[in-house]
Amino acid sequence: MLEIKDLTVEVIGKEIIRDLNLNIEEGEVHVLFGPNGCGKTTLLMTLLGFPNYKVTDGCITFKGVDITNLPTNERVTLGMGMSFQHPPEIRGVRLGDMVNIAQGRKEETIDEDVIALAKRLNISVEFLNRDVNLGFSGGEVKRSEILQLLAQSPDFIMFDEPDSGVDVENIELIGVIMSELLDRNKMPSKREKAGLIITHSGSIMRHIKADRAHVMLEGRIACSGMPDEITRNVMETGFERCVELCVRSKEVDAE
Amino acid sequence: MTKKETIERAERAKAKKAAFGEDIAIEKYASGEEHEALNSLDEFPEEYQQDLLDAGIEPSEKDRSGSFLQRDCSVVFSTAKHPGLELMSTTDALKKHDWLKDYLWKAVPVDQDKYTADVELGQTQGYFIRSEPGKKVTMPVQSCLFITSDKTGQKVHNIVIAEENSELHIITGCSVSHAVNSALHLGVSEFYVKKGAKITFTMIHNWSPGMEVRPRSAVVIEADGAFISNYILMTPVKSLQMYPTAYCVGKNARATFQTVIYAHGDTKIDSGTRAVLRGEGSRSEIISRVIATDNAKVIARSDVIGEGTNARGHIECRGLMLSDTAEIDSIPELKATRKDLDLSHEAAVGKVAEEEIQYLMSRGLSEEEATSVIIRGFLNVDITGLPEGLARETKKMFDMSLEKVT
Numbered sequence: 269m270l271e272i273k274d275l276t277v278e279v280i281g282k283e284i285i286r287d288l289n290l291n292i293e294e295g296e297v298h299v300l301f302g303p304n305g306c307g308k309t310t311l312l313m314t315l316l317g318f319p320n321y322k323v324t325d326g327c328i329t330f331k332g333v334d335i336t337n338l339p340t341n342e343r344v345t346l347g348m349g350m351s352f353q354h355p356p357e358i359r360g361v362r363l364g365d366m367v368n369i370a371q372g373r374k375e376e377t378i379d380e381d382v383i384a385l386a387k388r389l390n391i392s393v394e395f396l397n398r399d400v401n402l403g404f405s406g407g408e409v410k411r412s413e414i415l416q417l418l419a420q421s422p423d424f425i426m427f428d429e430p431d432s433g434v435d436v437e438n439i440e441l442i443g444v445i446m447s448e449l450l451d452r453n454k455m456p457s458k459r460e461k462a463g464l465i466i467t468h469s470g471s472i473m474r475h476i477k478a479d480r481a482h483v484m485l486e487g488r489i490a491c492s493g494m495p496d497e498i499t500r501n502v503m504e505t506g507f508e509r510c511v512e513l514c515v516r517s518k519e520v521d522a523e
Numbered sequence: 524m525t526k527k528e529t530i531e532r533a534e535r536a537k538a539k540k541a542a543f544g545e546d547i548a549i550e551k552y553a554s555g556e557e558h559e560a561l562n563s564l565d566e567f568p569e570e571y572q573q574d575l576l577d578a579g580i581e582p583s584e585k586d587r588s589g590s591f592l593q594r595d596c597s598v599v600f601s602t603a604k605h606p607g608l609e610l611m612s613t614t615d616a617l618k619k620h621d622w623l624k625d626y627l628w629k630a631v632p633v634d635q636d637k638y639t640a641d642v643e644l645g646q647t648q649g650y651f652i653r654s655e656p657g658k659k660v661t662m663p664v665q666s667c668l669f670i671t672s673d674k675t676g677q678k679v680h681n682i683v684i685a686e687e688n689s690e691l692h693i694i695t696g697c698s699v700s701h702a703v704n705s706a707l708h709l710g711v712s713e714f715y716v717k718k719g720a721k722i723t724f725t726m727i728h729n730w731s732p733g734m735e736v737r738p739r740s741a742v743v744i745e746a747d748g749a750f751i752s753n754y755i756l757m758t759p760v761k762s763l764q765m766y767p768t769a770y771c772v773g774k775n776a777r778a779t780f781q782t783v784i785y786a787h788g789d790t791k792i793d794s795g796t797r798a799v800l801r802g803e804g805s806r807s808e809i810i811s812r813v814i815a816t817d818n819a820k821v822i823a824r825s826d827v828i829g830e831g832t833n834a835r836g837h838i839e840c841r842g843l844m845l846s847d848t849a850e851i852d853s854i855p856e857l858k859a860t861r862k863d864l865d866l867s868h869e870a871a872v873g874k875v876a877e878e879e880i881q882y883l884m885s886r887g888l889s890e891e892e893a894t895s896v897i898i899r900g901f902l903n904v905d906i907t908g909l910p911e912g913l914a915r916e917t918k919k920m921f922d923m924s925l926e927k928v929t
Contacts, residue, residue: 297814341885341890344886359901360901362897365896369883372887416886
């Protein structure tokens with residue numbers, strides 16, 4: 269579904285990602301670990317086509333289409349979606365309006381459809397009427413993002429830190445909806461959606477199963493492997509040690 | 524003040540320039556043509572029907588408690604349907620009520636500037652709206668001041684009185700025919716909100732690039748009275764300067780002003796709002812949203828003067844710039860003259876944030892659609908204090924005005 273080849277990305281003249289390669293197939297969910305500043309968010313923003321993220325080399329193919337130079341909304345039309353970590357506030361635009369927009373509806377009222385969808389995330393009508401992200405708590409931002417994705421129903425979804433600032437109760441709820449959005453409840457052969465989850469703490473991984481995990485260091489994917497193993501190594505030993513272990517086991521394999 | 528004294532004061536102020544706004548040569552404009560009275564608003568010429576609608580006027584008079592239409596210098600339609608509501612031209616009202624003369628120039632000084640003086644000396648009608656004591660006129664009164672003749676100087680004196688414990692909702696539009704290249708509108712409006720009464724006043728200005736406009740409005744609010752103003756201007760205007768002022772004189776008097784301006788073309792606007800908080804515990808809220816694009820120049824003033832114990836006033840003005848050749852001057856002012864009060868303001872002028880556009884694009888909108896959603900959101904102030912039906916209608920009028928610009 270998504271193929272990233274030799275990707276190099278600059279942000280305001282500074283190289284953040286170098287020669288990155290990653291393939292995500294239909295039905296797969298990948299998780300990406302990495303310390304702050306390693307380029308995780310840059311990768312997502314680049315995949316979504318935000319103008320400040322300049323691809324200086326390499327290419328991105330999505331569903332067989334070279335999207336390297338496509339504007340964001342055309343990528344979205346092709347089936348991409350994103351849950352932002354720090355989405356901007358927009359005054360006068362309500363969360364309910366965003367749900368209508370995400371659903372591609374011209375509807376201007378917050379109707380029963382929107383209310384029913386919101387209910388699944390314990391979001392009240394009152395909350396739907398609030399200006400999007402204005403004064404939202406960390407957990408509210410996440411639920412609002414996931415609600416918009418439910419409405420949008422993309423084929424490939426990126427989640428930027430869906431677990432940061434979320435309390436225990438809500439993290440489980442978010443995990444359930446993410447699993448549904450990513451076809452995790454279906455038989456592997458029936459899964460059509462794909463996803464890429466960025467997590468710093470890894471706590472969301474207790475609630476959603478991934479197929480593959482990667483550790484990103486200094487703008488590159490430093491190691492890849494089975495999610496359980498990588499998660500355990502990252503949590504127990506830290507990113508760099510995990511990468512060292514990863515490299516050593518590769519050397520053992522080579523011998 | 525006798526009529527003679529009033530005229531004398533007006534005469535002395537005939538050449539007195541206004542404190543703000545460029546000076547207008549009033550003498551360029553003539554008193555407009557006279558027009559025949561209508562039996563119903565439907566009889567108003569077809570070519571102007573759309574202009575009426577744009578100014579928020581419902582020609583069928585459905586869900587209206589009364590209607591008033593002035594064309595150039597003639598009142599062509601005036602009818603009140605609701606018991607307890609009086610609606611007629613100021614001229615007729617002065618003939619009917621001997622006491623009304625005491626309300627003239629009580630809130631707005633006749634010698635404030637050459638424009639107020641000119642309205643006194645060359646007045647051409649205006650409306651009188653009054654709710655009787657204790658009467659709640661929940662359905663809105665609609666009024667429209669319309670200009671159809673070129674070079675007209677429309678000079679109206681409006682008086683609105685909500686007697687004790689009564690309620691009045693007014694939708695008023697000022698509009699001009701497409702055939703008019705240049706015209707002048709001078710409008711003096713004096714509002715009196717008596718004890719426990721409430722007036723909501725929703726005004727749509729639907730001007731054109733040749734219009735010079737000088738409204739002069741003031742409101743006197745007694746104890747527990749409330750005045751809520753919603754002002755909308757979405758069309759270009761050559762020059763508009765106004766500084767409506769609310770005097771909260773009674774205990775717990777409240778004034779709310781919401782102003783929404785989309786200035787485009789070569790529009791020049793100097794729009795202020797002032798609240799004078801004299802009464803104990805009186806409150807005011809001034810909210811403005813201004814967008815400037817093309818070569819438009821907007822000065823957005825706001826001023827709260829706190830004089831009474833426990834007075835509270837807040838100003839919130841936001842500006843959005845869409846062009847490098849436009850200009851917004853945002854000037855909030857606070858003045859306190861005692862210790863037990865609380866005045867505050869927040870002002871911000873900015874651009875359409877790139878980040879917001881990208882966020883909306885990531886939900887599938889094109890850049891253009893995203894910008895339009897942000898602009899509409901920016902102008903979308905909560906219309907507060909209106910009965911539900913009227914709030915819905917005001918929202919509709921507002922959306923209709925927005926359709927034209929975004």
